[in-house]
Amino acid sequence: MKYHRLLARQLKKTGLVDDVDPKMLGLLDFVNRAYAEFDSDMEHMENTLEKSSQELFEANQQLQNNVETVSRRLDKVAENIRDVIFEMDSHGQWTYLNTAWQYLSGCHVEESLGMPYHACLKAKTGEPIGDFLGLDKGLEPLNGKKFEITTHKGEHKWLDMSIKPLYSSTGKKEGYTGTIVDITQLKNTEFALIAASELANKASKAKDDFLSTMSHEIRTPLNAVIGITNLLLIENPKLEQLENLSALKDSSSHLLELVNDILDFNKIASGSLVIEKRSFDLKDTVLRLQNIFSQRVKERGINFTLEIDEKLPHLVVGDSTRISQILTNLIGNAIKFTEKGSVSVSIAVTQQTKTECSLDFAVKDTGIGIRKDRLKDIFKTFEQADPNVTRKYGGSGLGLAICRRLLELMDSDLYVESTLGVGSIFSFSLNLAKDSMKPILSTSSEIHPNKTEAQQSLKGTRILVAEDNKVNTMVIKKFLTKWEANFDLAENGKIAIQRAEKVRYDLILMDLQMPEVDGFQATKAIRESNKSLNRNIPIYALSASTGMYSQKDMNTSGMDGLITKPFNPEELRQTLFNILNRDTPRDGLGQTA
Numbered sequence: 001m002k003y004h005r006l007l008a009r010q011l012k013k014t015g016l017v018d019d020v021d022p023k024m025l026g027l028l029d030f031v032n033r034a035y036a037e038f039d040s041d042m043e044h045m046e047n048t049l050e051k052s053s054q055e056l057f058e059a060n061q062q063l064q065n066n067v068e069t070v071s072r073r074l075d076k077v078a079e080n081i082r083d084v085i086f087e088m089d090s091h092g093q094w095t096y097l098n099t100a101w102q103y104l105s106g107c108h109v110e111e112s113l114g115m116p117y118h119a120c121l122k123a124k125t126g127e128p129i130g131d132f133l134g135l136d137k138g139l140e141p142l143n144g145k146k147f148e149i150t151t152h153k154g155e156h157k158w159l160d161m162s163i164k165p166l167y168s169s170t171g172k173k174e175g176y177t178g179t180i181v182d183i184t185q186l187k188n189t190e191f192a193l194i195a196a197s198e199l200a201n202k203a204s205k206a207k208d209d210f211l212s213t214m215s216h217e218i219r220t221p222l223n224a225v226i227g228i229t230n231l232l233l234i235e236n237p238k239l240e241q242l243e244n245l246s247a248l249k250d251s252s253s254h255l256l257e258l259v260n261d262i263l264d265f266n267k268i269a270s271g272s273l274v275i276e277k278r279s280f281d282l283k284d285t286v287l288r289l290q291n292i293f294s295q296r297v298k299e300r301g302i303n304f305t306l307e308i309d310e311k312l313p314h315l316v317v318g319d320s321t322r323i324s325q326i327l328t329n330l331i332g333n334a335i336k337f338t339e340k341g342s343v344s345v346s347i348a349v350t351q352q353t354k355t356e357c358s359l360d361f362a363v364k365d366t367g368i369g370i371r372k373d374r375l376k377d378i379f380k381t382f383e384q385a386d387p388n389v390t391r392k393y394g395g396s397g398l399g400l401a402i403c404r405r406l407l408e409l410m411d412s413d414l415y416v417e418s419t420l421g422v423g424s425i426f427s428f429s430l431n432l433a434k435d436s437m438k439p440i441l442s443t444s445s446e447i448h449p450n451k452t453e454a455q456q457s458l459k460g461t462r463i464l465v466a467e468d469n470k471v472n473t474m475v476i477k478k479f480l481t482k483w484e485a486n487f488d489l490a491e492n493g494k495i496a497i498q499r500a501e502k503v504r505y506d507l508i509l510m511d512l513q514m515p516e517v518d519g520f521q522a523t524k525a526i527r528e529s530n531k532s533l534n535r536n537i538p539i540y541a542l543s544a545s546t547g548m549y550s551q552k553d554m555n556t557s558g559m560d561g562l563i564t565k566p567f568n569p570e571e572l573r574q575t576l577f578n579i580l581n582r583d584t585p586r587d588g589l590g591q592t593a
């Protein structure tokens with residue numbers, strides 16, 4: 001029997017190679033097979049280890065190749081990125097820079113590595129920037145550090161730097177990494193936009209100044225035309241002159257409405273129109289409108305009705321001027337487009353608390369109506385429902401657009417329901433605060449049914465009028481004489497100041513644009529002078545320049561309000577009467593009547 005080499009070696013050492021007990025043969029055979037199996041297992045293991053080592057080697061080689069490939073790709077990506085990607089040590093010295101650095105700063109990457117980060121960054125003046133990041137104080141993550149530099153080539157650039165610290169596994173700060181972006185083009189665009197905005201603001205201001213100047217230049221002669229026309233109408237004109245004077249009055253009034261619409265629209269478009277919040281009597285405001293339109297509806301032969309909810313508070317807080325303007329426009333349109341039938345105005349209280357009330361306004365007419373496909377267009381600027389309407393009835397197409405813009409400023413909107421040939425309803429809602437005080441004075445003659453015009457006259461009152469325009473002076477002089485008021489005239493602000501130091505007046509009417517001393521300066525001087533006898537009496541601006549000045553200007557100078565030119569004589573007389581007969585003294589500057 002042939003034994004395994006190891007077993008044969010053991011048998012030889014024991015001397016049992018040739019003389020083996022037959023009883024041992026089975027054991028020797030078992031041991032011999034065990035040695036053979038062990039050799040087979042060892043051979044298999046060696047083959048397996050050799051194969052695994054080869055596979056591990058090949059995998060390692062593949063991994064190295066992949067790492068090199070990825071690294072090359074990352075290098076290519078980094079080198080082709082236009083923004084600078086960097087790493088620096090804890091002292092702020094470059095340890096890595098992509099090639100974008102060279103294009104950005106003008107310094108070579110190889111020369112910059114190991115140098116402080118600010119070595120190639122110079123200020124706009126050409127001096128080194130220095131450690132502007134403050135690395136010596138410990139830098140936290142930084143996003144969007146914007147600064148201007150001068151490159152080696154003398155180019156001015158704006159950079160945006162983002163940086164974050166790098167930490168070791170133990171939490172020790174080892175350096176920084178981040179990016180630098182060239183935002184020069186973005187900054188230049190920003191500067192260009194700022195310059196364009198400033199230019200637009202200047203252009204807007206120039207437009208506003210032009211409109212205000214033109215308004216004054218148009219209103220001033222208009223004041224004379226309307227004033228003299230009104231004077232001629234009340235001086236018993238001949239029958240053949242009456243028609244001409246009426247046409248002249250209507251034409252001048254139409255021109256005035258057009259000027260007012262353009263100015264108001266410009267104010268809204270420029271954002272300079274401010275909605276005021278003052279206490280006023282809404283019922284009184286609407287009744288005054290009824291008086292204003294009473295003659296017009298009478299001439300057209302239509303009915304005009306007013307429905308005011310009995311629950312309407314005595315006083316509400318809002319912009320009475322703008323609410324009146326909206327209603328005036330809507331009522332005026334309703335009357336203009338209604339040839340027969342009626343026009344009605346209603347104000348209903350829909351909800352009310354101790355401090356607020358919700359009101360629904362509606363102006364209804366039985367006029368020509370509006371086609372359904374044109375309902376949306378009527379709120380556009382310079383648009384009307386039909387070209388034939390413009391030719392027949394006139395109008396600029398601004399009125400409804402202005403009404404809607406004003407209501408939007410009051411957090412509301414204007415709505416319309418209309419049927420062609422039947423009529424229209426324009427409506428809006430307002431939420432107004434309530435004022436618990438009782439009304440001081442009503443301006444509508446409806447509120448004073450027992451007072452006649454004679455009882456509401458200005459007889460015995462003393463008024464100072466500061467006005468430099470001779471025609472306007474002549475007009476107001478004639479009306480004040482007719483109303484039996486005592487008055488003095490001052491052709492400029494300087495003379496007005498002097499007169500205010502010698503005579504105590506009941507009221508001062510102050511033109512704003514005057515030579516030597518304007519109306520604001522004169523009012524401020526009268527309010528502040530110890531010599532003045534009129535520091536606390538009402539001073540109202542009487543001016544054609546409504547678009548040029550703000551409420552702030554009025555308050556600062558000490559004016560109580562503004563009366564616009566041209567004026568309706570009866571409205572002016574009523575306004576002056578109301579001012580002069582207030583029960584409360586002047587309680588501060590800029591209290592508009």
